[in-house]
Amino acid sequence: xxxxxxxxxxxxxxxxxxxxxxxxxxxxxxxxxxxxxxxxxxxxxxxxxxxxxxxxxxxxxxxxxxxxxxxxxxxxxxxxxxxxxxxxxxxxxxxxxxxxxxxxxxxxxxxxxxxxxxxxxxxxxxxxxxxxxxxxxxxxxxxxxxxxxxxxxxxxxxxxxxxxxxxxxxxxxxxxxxxxxxxxxxxxxxxxxxxxxxxxxxxxxxxxxxxxxxxxxxxxxxxxxxxxxxxxxxxxxxxxxxxxxxxxxxxxxxxxxxxxxxxxxxxxxxxxxxxxxxxxxxxxxxxxxxxxxxxxxxxxxxxxxxxxxxxxxxxxxxxx
Numbered sequence: 001x002x003x004x005x006x007x008x009x010x011x012x013x014x015x016x017x018x019x020x021x022x023x024x025x026x027x028x029x030x031x032x033x034x035x036x037x038x039x040x041x042x043x044x045x046x047x048x049x050x051x052x053x054x055x056x057x058x059x060x061x062x063x064x065x066x067x068x069x070x071x072x073x074x075x076x077x078x079x080x081x082x083x084x085x086x087x088x089x090x091x092x093x094x095x096x097x098x099x100x101x102x103x104x105x106x107x108x109x110x111x112x113x114x115x116x117x118x119x120x121x122x123x124x125x126x127x128x129x130x131x132x133x134x135x136x137x138x139x140x141x142x143x144x145x146x147x148x149x150x151x152x153x154x155x156x157x158x159x160x161x162x163x164x165x166x167x168x169x170x171x172x173x174x175x176x177x178x179x180x181x182x183x184x185x186x187x188x189x190x191x192x193x194x195x196x197x198x199x200x201x202x203x204x205x206x207x208x209x210x211x212x213x214x215x216x217x218x219x220x221x222x223x224x225x226x227x228x229x230x231x232x233x234x235x236x237x238x239x240x241x242x243x244x245x246x247x248x249x250x251x252x253x254x255x256x257x258x259x260x261x262x263x264x265x266x267x268x269x270x271x272x273x274x275x276x277x278x279x280x281x282x283x284x285x286x287x288x289x290x291x292x293x294x295x296x297x298x299x300x301x302x303x304x305x306x307x308x309x310x311x312x313x314x315x316x317x318x319x320x
Contacts, residue, residue, distance in 0.1 A: 001285045002030040003317050004293035005306075006070065006213060007058070010040035011232065011299035014049035014057075020302045022061040027310040032058070033070035033101065033213070033293045038077065038109040041235045042256075043249045047299065052086050059093040067098045070213060070293065071170045071188060073105030075123065077113050080130035081155045084137040087165045088157050096163035100134070101188055101211075102127065103170030106244045108252075120244070124179055125149065131167065131183040138164055168211055172240055174199060181205040188212075190240065194287035201288075210289045214280060215268050217297040218305040218313075222271030228298045229268050230261040237267060268297070272308065274316045281317060 005024035007017050021032055036051035051069065058067060067090070074083040087100040104123040111117060118126065126149045133150060136143045137157050145152040168186035171177045177199050181187075185207030187200040197210050215233055219225035234256040235243065246252055269276040277294075284292045296305040 001281070001289060001317075002291045003281075003314060004031040004033055004066075004211075004291060005029040005309075006293045006295040007032055007034040007054070008295055008299075009035045009051055009054065010037050010045045010048050011297075012047055012302065013299075014054050016299065016302075017049065017054055018057045018061055020306070021058040021065075023303065023306050025062045025065045027306045028314050029065060029309070031066035031068065031291065031293070032062070033068045033211075034058070036069050036072040036109075038112050039249060041108070041243075041249065041252050042232060043253070044231050045299070052090070055090050055098075056093055059090060059095075059097075062094075062097075065097065067094055068168065068211075069099075069101040070211075071101040071103035071168075073110060074102055074130040074134065075126040075149070076105060076110035076115055076117075080133040080150060081137060081143070081152050083130070084134040084155075085157055087134070088138070088160055091161040091163065091165045092159060096161060099166045099168050099186065099209075101168040101170065102131065102134075102184075103188070104176075104244070107247045108243075108249075111247050117245070117247070122149075124176060127169075128179050128183065131169070131180065134167070135183060166207060168207075168209065171196065171200065177203050185209070186211060192283040192287040192289065197288035209291055211291040211293065212284045212289045213293045213295060214284065215295040215297055216277055216280075217268055217270045218272060218308055219270070219298075219301065220272050222273075225270035226261050226265045228301070229270050230259070230264045233268060233297050234259040234264055237263065274312050277313060278316050278320055282320065285320075 037048045074080040091098040107117040129147045143155045166185040169180040169184035170188040181203035186209035217225040217229040235252040
């Protein structure tokens with residue numbers, strides 16, 4: 001299983017994030033994924049720079065690691081034709097190292113353009129239509145479409161990379177797998193669900209990567225790690241059926257007000273116990289995932305985490 005590093009735009013400034021990308025490559029991570037948000041989840045996180053500008057910068061400070069959006073929503077805040085252009089450009093700048101990770105989005109980020117927040121069934125319809133447009137543009141030539149949700153008028157990507165941009169789609173159940181697998185290469189999800197992996201593998205996708213993501217909170221002081229994880233990641237336990245619907249940081253603060261530090265520590269490895277992280281990662285490997293991106297919680301603690309990852313964590317994960 002390949003181990004990746006999450007460039008979490010919600011918890012660090014853009015210059016720091018680009019610097020961390022270079023450090024993570026030097027630390028030995030196999031790939032890097034970047035969130036694409038307009039808002040942080042909680043005020044305590046305190047950042048949310050524009051992912052695509054930072055991706056362009058990251059392509060120039062890294063040479064080896066694969067890069068990916070985890071994930072972008074190509075339906076409300078962005079038009080799919082523009083997402084296709086951005087993805088093709090990043091693929092060119094990175095020398096063929098980019099994967100376009102897409103999902104149906106969260107109200108938290110998409111509400112800012114004032115178009116309202118569709119129901120989940122409509123969001124899935126929109127994502128399917130968006131991927132049809134993106135794939136058509138990746139095929140080359142002019143694209144004109146009049147769909148239920150999007151219109152495209154004589155669009156064409158004038159700078160197409162030699163290596164087609166792979167698409168990874170975020171799924172959560174049978175409905176999204178059936179709809180998205182035929183339009184994507186790789187699978188993205190946030191739970192180590194072996195049944196989901198198996199259903200994706202038989203649903204007609206073009207690629208083999210099954211990509212998960214797992215938060216941890218490294219600190220030599222475990223109590224400090226638990227406190228930080230609670231402060232910045234207590235929203236995580238709400239699940240995506242809730243997390244996709246709340247419109248702002250105040251909503252996430254309210255929804256998580258009764259979550260205790262020990263509740264967070266029960267689901268997120270905290271401290272400097274390598275074995276705890278290895279054990280948590282094993283669930284993903286056993287479920288059939290090929291890639292696992294780690295999130296280190298806390299923007300001010302990335303460099304110490306990367307030092308620990310180089311000397312202890314990555315060797316242990318690869319040994320297993």
